[in-house]
Amino acid sequence: xxANELDADQRLMRSFAARDPGxxxxxxxxxxxxxxxxxxxxxxxxxxAQDLVQDTFVKLWRNAERYDRxxxxxxxxxxxxxxxxxxxxxxxxxxEARTLERVDRPLEADPAPGPDDRVVTIDLTERARxxxxxxxxEQRAALExxxxxxxxxxxxxxxxxxxxxxxxxxxxxxxxxxxxxxASEVGHExxxxxxx
Amino acid sequence: xxxxxxxxxxDVRPLLPDFVLGSLEGAGDLDVxxxxxxxxGCRRELDALREGVGVFASTxxxxxxxxxxxxxxxxxxEEWTEADGSSRSRGxxxxxxxxxxxxxxxxxxxxxxxxxxxxxxxxxxxxxxxxFRTVLATLGGTGFKVGTLEAASPVPVEGSVVAYESSNDQSxxxxxxxxxxxxxxxxxxxxxxxxxxxxxxxxxxxxxxxxAVWWVTDRSIASMTGLTVTTPxxxxxxxxxxRPA
Numbered sequence: 001x002x003a004n005e006l007d008a009d010q011r012l013m014r015s016f017a018a019r020d021p022g023x024x025x026x027x028x029x030x031x032x033x034x035x036x037x038x039x040x041x042x043x044x045x046x047x048x049a050q051d052l053v054q055d056t057f058v059k060l061w062r063n064a065e066r067y068d069r070x071x072x073x074x075x076x077x078x079x080x081x082x083x084x085x086x087x088x089x090x091x092x093x094x095x096e097a098r099t100l101e102r103v104d105r106p107l108e109a110d111p112a113p114g115p116d117d118r119v120v121t122i123d124l125t126e127r128a129r130x131x132x133x134x135x136x137x138e139q140r141a142a143l144e145x146x147x148x149x150x151x152x153x154x155x156x157x158x159x160x161x162x163x164x165x166x167x168x169x170x171x172x173x174x175x176x177x178x179x180x181x182x183a184s185e186v187g188h189e190x191x192x193x194x195x196x
Numbered sequence: 197x198x199x200x201x202x203x204x205x206x207d208v209r210p211l212l213p214d215f216v217l218g219s220l221e222g223a224g225d226l227d228v229x230x231x232x233x234x235x236x237g238c239r240r241e242l243d244a245l246r247e248g249v250g251v252f253a254s255t256x257x258x259x260x261x262x263x264x265x266x267x268x269x270x271x272x273x274e275e276w277t278e279a280d281g282s283s284r285s286r287g288x289x290x291x292x293x294x295x296x297x298x299x300x301x302x303x304x305x306x307x308x309x310x311x312x313x314x315x316x317x318x319x320x321x322x323x324x325x326x327x328f329r330t331v332l333a334t335l336g337g338t339g340f341k342v343g344t345l346e347a348a349s350p351v352p353v354e355g356s357v358v359a360y361e362s363s364n365d366q367s368x369x370x371x372x373x374x375x376x377x378x379x380x381x382x383x384x385x386x387x388x389x390x391x392x393x394x395x396x397x398x399x400x401x402x403x404x405x406x407x408a409v410w411w412v413t414d415r416s417i418a419s420m421t422g423l424t425v426t427t428p429x430x431x432x433x434x435x436x437x438x439r440p441a
Contacts, residue, residue, distance in 0.1 A: 014390065019276045021269070021272075021273075024268075024269060024272050025269070028265060028268060028269070032260045032264065032265070032268070033257045033258055033259055033260055034253055034254065034256065034257045035260075036258050036259075036260040036264070037256035037257045037258035038253065038256050040256070040258055041256050046261070050260070050261065050264050050267070053260060053264055053268060054264075054267060054268050054271055057268050057271070057272060058271060058272070058275060061272060061275055061276075062275075062414055063416070065415065065416045065418060065419050066416040066418055068418065072242070072243065072246050073246060073247075073250065075250045075253070076216075076246040076249055076250055079249070079250070079253040080217070080218050080249070083218075083253075084218060125254055125255065125257040127254075128251045128252070128254035128255040128257075129255045131251055131255075132251075132252065132255045143252060146213070146214075146217050146219070147217060147249070147252060147253075150219065151219070152214055152219045152220075153213065153214050153219075165210065168210045168211075168213055168214070169210075171213040171214075171217075172209075172210075172212065172213045172245065174248070174252075175213065175216070175244070175245045175247075175248025175249060175252070176244055176245065176248055177248070178247075178248040178251040178252055179244050179245075179247040179248040179251060181251070182247075182251045
């Protein structure tokens, strides 16, 4: 990633830490859609997804000083934070369900109109989805279990009945393949533009 | 039994998927972090995996409801209004029993491991990075910062600062100071890398000139760069630079 992009992210987080509403707005517009979508996928309801966005932004602000650009992209940091909160929410649900002895009931979907009605697919998302669909099923399954299910390689190994090394390899291969697919698409686009 | 120490790329690379997804904990997490600091090849692999995570996350993007924007901004405004009054705790911890226990445990472990209650040993303790890593491997957490107090005047001062950052967005800082015959309530000032500083509260010197104080905060130790101790009459007694242990 270009150094100036990293610097821009560091400046953005410093401004956010210093309570700059403009920085908060920038972060919201950059990440809210992805956090909200993650919430829909992981938590299954519009209300829970909105709560996830709110909780993530509060946590993001409380930890803004901790952002260290040398440790990676802001995107990764924010979205893993959101994922971690979503996993916490799922665990709380399981705990509550156990407490109420209703473990056999599936999580209820939000009765409100589904957010799919107002889905706006943006280009980046579409490209990412194409990349995702190009993954072999076993790699995709391992990645979804790891990312959406919060499972470790060891847990995936147990669930899938595969050696732990295979689980690690599938997750790694899936991530590298996604990254490679996107880079390839961007490369083709740039080549197309150069030809015009 | 001693755990195996992960030291080379062949050991670390299989751990990177779990590391990048945040599901690697404890000693394994520390080993990977340590290796990454000194290995550009594994850092490149890590960056590639992180980009893959970003692509995966992008597949789930949806348009958030328009009213959510105002809701989030309102909540942030509330946070900002209340932040100054609730960002720290001294002696008691507002976030409940679990954090209190963690703070007490870490404080006890730090004190017991390094003998820093005895100021004569404090200077040696700050150099014992291996022991700090052992504590991290035991407790979890993301790191320590340590500093030795240096007198700001001819008045002799001994003391140390140990700051610990947990994995639960909590940090705690402990300060030990000894200076002859000083009594009363002094003050502390933590300086930060962005040039700002904050006041964690007073420090009480007993009749022998001994003082110790600790506090828990939701501020990260990452930006803490130093500490200044001021006497009850407002003179600068000592300063310490904080460095990662």
